[in-house]
Structures are given as structure tokens and as C-alpha cells.
Amino acid sequence: MVQPIGETNDRRMLLRYPGRCRLCGAEMTAGADAIYERDRRTVRCLECTPAHAIQAVAAPSSELWMQRPPEKGVxxxxxxxxxxxxxxxxxxxxxxxxxxxxxxxxxxxxxxxxxxxxxxxxxxxxxxxxxxxxxxxxxxxxxxxxxxxxxxxxxxxxxxxxxxxxxxxxxxxxxxxxxxxxxxxxxxxxxxxxxxxxxxxxxxxxxxxxxxxxxxxxxxxxxxxxxxxxxxxxxxxxxxxxxxxxxxxxxxxxxxxxxxxxxxxxxxxxxxxxxGNPAIPEPDLVAFAQLRTTVVAARNRRLGWALALMLSPFAMLATLAMGMLTTFG
Structure with a gap:
């Protein structure tokens, strides 16, 4: 069942990054014409959107992001x-x-x-x-x-x-x-x-x-x-x-x-x-995302070790106290 688009917060736009339709799961490439659901922070394809709803959220034709998909490299x-x-x-x-x-x-x-x-x-x-x-x-x-x-x-x-x-x-x-x-x-x-x-x-x-x-x-x-x-x-x-x-x-x-x-x-x-018509190389965004994930994981591991070292003296004291209680209890 197609869910209605919100009256104010949904926007039709050209995707800056590849995405996936929230409803049908279809892959959408960068530059695809889609609906951005601002409340959910998700996207949906036009095929999953009724025609009247697309018209309801379409921005004025003079707005930059509602023009036709531009030529390669824009x-x-x-x-x-x-x-x-x-x-x-x-x-x-x-x-x-x-x-x-x-x-x-x-x-x-x-x-x-x-x-x-x-x-x-x-x-x-x-x-x-x-x-x-x-x-x-x-x-x-x-x-x-x-x-x-x-x-x-x-x-x-x-x-x-x-x-x-x-x-x-x-x-x-x-x-x-x-x-x-x-x-x-x-x-x-x-x-x-x-x-x-x-x-x-x-x-x-x-x-x-x-x-x-x-x-x-x-x-x-x-x-x-x-x-x-x-x-x-x-x-x-x-x-x-x-x-x-x-x-x-x-x-x-x-x-x-x-x-x-x-x-x-x-x-x-x-x-x-x-x-001046400069060269416009495209970065490997997937590789950067993977690097960023690795950096965060390494940082979390360091924080885990730091926390363990902070708690280790308390763990040793607790073990010693339990031993004394067992001996003299």
C-alpha cells in the first residue's frame, strides 16, 4: 500500500548520493529524481508516489533543484x-x-x-x-x-x-x-x-x-x-x-x-x-566510508582499553576484599 506523502515536510529533489527507496527497496543513483522524506530522513522513488502527490510537493520550476537532471559533471x-x-x-x-x-x-x-x-x-x-x-x-x-x-x-x-x-x-x-x-x-x-x-x-x-x-x-x-x-x-x-x-x-x-x-x-x-573548466575527479565515497568506519572502531577499542585500565585497580581491590572476607568471615 502506498503511504501518502506529508503535506509540508516532503521534498522532491535530485539525490546528491546514491540511495534506496524506503518502500520498494529499489536502488537509486546519484542525480535520480526522488522524494526526500524530511521527517524520516529517508527517500522514496517516484514510482512509489502517486502522481497527484508528486505535484503536491513539487517546488516552483524556478528553483534550482527542480530543474531537469543536468549534464554530466555539473x-x-x-x-x-x-x-x-x-x-x-x-x-x-x-x-x-x-x-x-x-x-x-x-x-x-x-x-x-x-x-x-x-x-x-x-x-x-x-x-x-x-x-x-x-x-x-x-x-x-x-x-x-x-x-x-x-x-x-x-x-x-x-x-x-x-x-x-x-x-x-x-x-x-x-x-x-x-x-x-x-x-x-x-x-x-x-x-x-x-x-x-x-x-x-x-x-x-x-x-x-x-x-x-x-x-x-x-x-x-x-x-x-x-x-x-x-x-x-x-x-x-x-x-x-x-x-x-x-x-x-x-x-x-x-x-x-x-x-x-x-x-x-x-x-x-x-x-x-x-x-575555468577545472578537472572534476570523483572520489571513492565507498572507500572513504569504510575508512571512517575503521577509524571509529579503532577509537572505540582504545576507549575500551582505557576504561578497562581505569577499572582494573578497583577490580583488584574488590578481589582482595572478597578474599579477606572469605578468610576472616
Whole structure:
């Protein structure tokens, strides 16, 4: 029996990742036209959806994600963190395999060289997950390659509030301190502010050329997994905020773009020609998912050993107490 689609929370969209229909189990490839069930966080194919229900949830034709499936290589379907995932896997491929002893005690499979790339990917994936909450009227592109030197922009977001470049920075457990011209991580100076500002200027220049009219771009740095973020003084040109605040902050911006402008700029931003027709390699997302599972399993094993070591003195004391009770009881 086909269940009805919810009146407000279901959305028709082009899948960014492969998926499986919740009702019939059919496999759906990336780019497939499907219904996203926001309350369940699942997808269903159009064949399992009545025609009248599809029309009920269809977004206006002017919205980016309701256009016809784009030609191969268009950037709107590029997976988040594609560039850093590809780099992480390439560097990790040179890492020696762990011995059984290392696996037994939970040593991380990551090499020293691949760890920064792996953590960078986690940051970009978390930002992309939150950007999915923006809803209709907004478009988000991820891992947008620019030029021929292999550089990319973590995220480009276009909506009523304007155009934004978002640079995700994963600093797990770190202390981040921000002043007007400095951003420190655990007391160490970084180039985050300078790089974010340069990135936004570059994107603004290329979008301006493509649109043939001025396009302003706001640089944003989204801090992921930090223990503390202290804004001593807000930078003049770059927005720095905790990643959890990102969707609401974007939605709270005063409207500066009409719906048609958002659509036009989104289409231009999704075209490789806008960025100089860079090469767009596709990462092995399955291999990265497997690596991520292995990293989590190793971490859990280390935590298990740490807990066992913490409890072992208490276990020895309990055994000694039981022995004394048996002897003198």
C-alpha cells in the first residue's frame, strides 16, 4: 500500500548520493529524481508516489533543484568534501597496514600525513549536513573546483541573503580565539582569515564575469568540533561562527537577492565554465566510508582499553576484599 506523502515536510529533489527507496527497496543513483522524506530522513522513488502527490510537493520550476537532471559533471551534484576525500584516500594508500597487535589495541589506521585530510573531510561533511537544513530558496554547492591548480571552495551558498563562501575548519577539542585580524587555534596563529577573504574575492570576480554584473560574496569560516570559540573582536570582512549557528545565521540575513537572481546565480555557479573548466575527479565515497568506519572502531577499542585500565585497580581491590572476607568471615 502506498503511504501518502506529508503535506509540508516532503521534498522532491535530485539525490546528491546514491540511495534506496524506503518502500520498494529499489536502488537509486546519484542525480535520480526522488522524494526526500524530511521527517524520516529517508527517500522514496517516484514510482512509489502517486502522481497527484508528486505535484503536491513539487517546488516552483524556478528553483534550482527542480530543474531537469543536468549534464554530466555539473557541480550541483558534486559530493561534499570531494577534494579532501580524494586526497585523504590517496595519502592513506601509502600508509603501512596495521599489525594484528595494533588492531587489537585500537591503533588508528590513519597515517600522520592522511589525518589532517581526513579531519578536513569530516568538517566539510558536517557543514554540508547543516546546509541541507536551509530548505527551499537556497542552493548550496560543495567542493567547487576553481582554476587548474587543484584548489577548491569548500561550500558556495546562494540564497535570499546573498552569496557566501563557507570555509569549514575542523578543530576537535581546540580553543579558537578570534580578533579583528587574527585567528588562533590553541595559541597558534593561522591564515584562516586571510585565506577566507581571498577565496571570497576570487569567487566574486568569477561570478561577476559570468553574470556580467557585480556580485558581492561574503566569506564565512565555520568552526567545527572546537571546545571553545572566543570572539574577542569581530573581523571586519570575514564572519567566524560555530557551525551549529550556521543555518540560522544564513536564514536571518536581510534579503538582498530576488528569487530569480538566486536561480540565475545558482545555475552559473553550477557550471564548470564559470570556474575555468577545472578537472572534476570523483572520489571513492565507498572507500572513504569504510575508512571512517575503521577509524571509529579503532577509537572505540582504545576507549575500551582505557576504561578497562581505569577499572582494573578497583577490580583488584574488590578481589582482595572478597578474599579477606572469605578468610576472616
Amino acid at each position: 557541480l550541483r551534484l558534486r559530493a561534499p568534501a570531494s577534494s579532501v576525500i580524494a586526497e585523504a584516500l590517496q595519502v592513506q594508500a601509502a600508509a603501512p597496514a596495521r599489525t594484528w597487535v595494533q588492531r587489537f589495541f585500537g591503533r588508528s589506521p590513519l597515517s600522520v600525513e592522511s589525518r589532517p585530510w581526513f579531519l578536513g573531510a569530516l568538517g566539510e561533511l558536517e557543514v554540508a549536513r547543516l546546509l541541507d537544513q536551509l530548505g527551499p530558496g537556497w542552493a548550496a554547492l560543495h567542493a567547487v573546483p576553481v582554476g587548474t591548480a587543484g584548489s577548491d571552495v569548500d561550500h558556495i551558498v546562494i540564497g535570499p541573503g546573498g552569496v557566501f563562501t563557507i570555509n569549514s575548519k575542523f578543530h576537535e577539542g581546540g580553543n579558537v580565539w578570534v580578533a579583528s585580524r587574527r585567528l588562533l587555534v590553541n595559541g597558534q596563529r593561522t591564515d584562516h582569515l586571510r585565506n577566507a577573504e581571498y577565496e571570497a574575492r576570487r569567487v566574486a570576480k568569477l561570478l561577476t564575469q559570468a553574470a556580467r554584473r557585480p556580485v558581492e560574496v561574503t566569506p564565512v569560516i565555520a568552526i567545527v568540533a572546537a571546545r571553545r570559540l572566543t570572539i574577542r573582536e569581530r573581523p571586519e570582512r570575514v564572519i567566524v561562527l560555530n557551525v551549529a549557528r550556521l543555518p540560522r545565521w544564513l536564514q536571518s540575513r536581510a534579503a538582498v537577492l530576488a528569487a530569480g537572481d538566486v536561480t540565475d546565480l545558482s545555475v552559473l555557479a553550477a557550471a564548470p565554465a564559470t570556474w
